[in-house]
Amino acid sequence: MLxxxxxxxxxxxxxxxxxxxxxxxKNDILKEQYPxxxxxxxxAGYGNPWFTPSNIAFALKSWSEVLTEVSINNWIExxxxxxxxxEPKRVAVIxxxxxxxxxxxxxxxxxxxxxxxxxxLSSDDKILLPAIAELLISIDISFKDVINFTxxxxxxxxxxxxxxxxxxxxxxxxYFSKYPHIIRKSRNGVAVLDGSETDEELEMLxxxxxxxxxxxxxxxxxxxxxxxxxxxxxFTSIQPYVKALYDHYKYMNNYSYYRSIYLLNNTIHLxxxxxxxxxxxxYSSPIPVLNYERYTNIDALKEKLMLNSESIQCIATHxxxxxxxxxxxxxxxxxxxxxxxxxDTMKFLLDL
Numbered sequence: 022m023l024x025x026x027x028x029x030x031x032x033x034x035x036x037x038x039x040x041x042x043x044x045x046x047k048n049d050i051l052k053e054q055y056p057x058x059x060x061x062x063x064x065a066g067y068g069n070p071w072f073t074p075s076n077i078a079f080a081l082k083s084w085s086e087v088l089t090e091v092s093i094n095n096w097i098e099x100x101x102x103x104x105x106x107x108e109p110k111r112v113a114v115i116x117x118x119x120x121x122x123x124x125x126x127x128x129x130x131x132x133x134x135x136x137x138x139x140x141x142l143s144s145d146d147k148i149l150l151p152a153i154a155e156l157l158i159s160i161d162i163s164f165k166d167v168i169n170f171t172x173x174x175x176x177x178x179x180x181x182x183x184x185x186x187x188x189x190x191x192x193x194x195x196y197f198s199k200y201p202h203i204i205r206k207s208r209n210g211v212a213v214l215d216g217s218e219t220d221e222e223l224e225m226l227x228x229x230x231x232x233x234x235x236x237x238x239x240x241x242x243x244x245x246x247x248x249x250x251x252x253x254x255x256f257t258s259i260q261p262y263v264k265a266l267y268d269h270y271k272y273m274n275n276y277s278y279y280r281s282i283y284l285l286n287n288t289i290h291l292x293x294x295x296x297x298x299x300x301x302x303x304y305s306s307p308i309p310v311l312n313y314e315r316y317t318n319i320d321a322l323k324e325k326l327m328l329n330s331e332s333i334q335c336i337a338t339h340x341x342x343x344x345x346x347x348x349x350x351x352x353x354x355x356x357x358x359x360x361x362x363x364x365d366t367m368k369f370l371l372d373l
Contacts, residue, residue, distance in 0.1 A: 023104050026133050027093050029161040034088025036156055041082035045074040061152035065121070069145050070271050072121050076233050077149075080121040083354050096357040097133065103371045107135035109167075110373045113178035114138065115193070117185060118145025120233040125150065126357075127182050127366060132157075132167065134370040139178055140170040147172065180373050182366070203369055205362050208334035209304045210241040210352045213322065215340050216250050218349075220257050222339075225350030227258035229337050231265075232353050234272055235308050238334045238361070239352045243304050243312040245322060252300075252313060256293050266295055276309035304332045334361070 036055065043051040044062055052059045066072045087093075097104070112131045116124030124140065128150060131138045140150060151170050158165045175181075180201040183193040190206040197204070212226055229241040244255060259266070266272050279297060283290050290299035290310075301312040316322040323341060326333060335355075336346045345363065347355075360366050 022135070023097075023101065023133075025161060025163070026135075027090060027097065029157060029164070030088055030093060030129065030133070031090040032160045033153070033157050034085045037081045037088065038085035041078045041085055044081065045078035055156070058152055058156055061148050061155075065146065065148040065152075068148060069118070070269075071119075071234060071236060072146070072149075073265075073269070075265065077121045079232055079353070084122060084125060086354065087357050092357060093133075100134075100367050100371060104133070104135055107371060108373075110136050110179040111139055111177060112136045112370065112373075113141060113175045113181045115141040115175070115181065115183035115185070116143050116146070116150070118143025119236045119238075121146070122149055122153065123237070124184070125153065126355075126361070128153070129357075130366045130370055131182075132164065134367060136370060136373070137167045138169065139175060140168075141175050142170055142172050144172075180370075182369075184361070201369070201373055203362075203364055203366065205364075206331075207305065208238045208332060208362060209243065209306075210237075210239045210335045210337060211304060211326070211333055212241045212244045212349065213316075213319075213326075213336060213338035213340055214244060214246050214250065215319075216247050218339075222349055223254070223257040224261055225348075226337065227261055228350045229352040230311060231259055231262040234266070234269070235306075237353060239355065241311075241337055241352060242306040243301070243314065245314050245316050248315050248317055250315070252298060253291055255298055255311065255313065256291075256296065259296050263295060272308065275307065279307050279309055304329065330363075335359075 040051050040058065040062070042048065062077055066074060066077065114124060114127045114131065123146065128138055128140065154168045158168070181197050182203045183197065184205040185193060187206045190204050193204045210229060212229060226241065233240060235242065246252070276295065280292060283297065283299065288299060290297050297310045299310060299312060300314065302314060303312055306312045319340060326336065333345065335352050336343065337349050337352050338346060339349060
């Protein structure tokens with residue numbers, strides 16, 4: 022059974038790779054071979070303007086990179102003996118809707134672990150994951166009886182995984198405290214530079230900042246820079262994204278709003294007509310804004326980041342290594358074992 026699940030997800034990965042290569046191009050292969058999936062991708066974009074074709078294709082590519090038999094088998098090796106002894110449970114997953122396929126990792130882990138999946142869909146993304154589920158069922162019909170989605174109140178479950186804002190997390194913790202649970206709060210990606218970065222490396226950082234318009238919890242919303250680093254150089258990062266940002270009306274509405282707020286409040290900032298950079302101790306920032314903070318000692322900064330780890334999802338840097346550190350440009354390409362909030366989802370599922 023485990024081998025058949027792995028094979029099914031690897032086949033799904035092949036379809037997602039095909040989709041990533043053809044959906045945002047003039048290539049009609051996806052439309053011809055998987056018309057229902059193609060239509061679902063179209064519908065998701067119509068329903069949520071943040072889900073642009075390029076963002077959907079980016080998400081598909083990111084997942085296709087790790088959904089290979091080799092990658093899945095390498096990841097599953099430490100869990101495989103326990104999976105064979107899994108007693109199926111009903112696992113409810115309350116999903117966010119901030120970026121395309123945001124609930125996919127929980128969906129994947131739950132099914133590979135041998136449990137039943139009950140997905141509570143976000144109003145911002147009611148289409149993409151059910152479309153993925155239909156593909157998976159077409160590959161292996163045995164998944165049909167263990168996947169269920171709902172937009173209503175979730176009932177009859179044994180454990181829950183819920184993702185939301187800090188406010189909704191407090192509600193989740195109260196309401197679901199009697200069940201085995203993983204409750205995820207708001208986190209952000211950060212980057213640490215040392216001033217030696219080339220323009221190419223800064224543009225890689227731009228992917229961490231601008232992919233999905235910065236809406237993901239792994240997107241970089243704050244950059245730590247050394248004393249003497251010219252702040253305006255950070256604008257180099259967004260150069261590859263200028264057209265995509267400028268052409269998106271919701272992004273530009275946000276930009277206009279926060280530009281007005283910063284001007285009215287006399288908040289010191291840099292503004293290039295598209296993007297805002299401001300000095301702040303805050304880790305989170307609104308969509309058109311990048312926070313920065315200067316540091317003088319890298320060891321002191323590493324200690325500070327460790328103390329604030331509950332606010333940080335990942336760190337993009339080439340200066341040091343740690344469990345949450347990824348190379349510049351890779352924050353939105355997590356491996357299967359890079360669990361949200363550092364909580365091992367598979368261990369949780371296998372301990373039920």
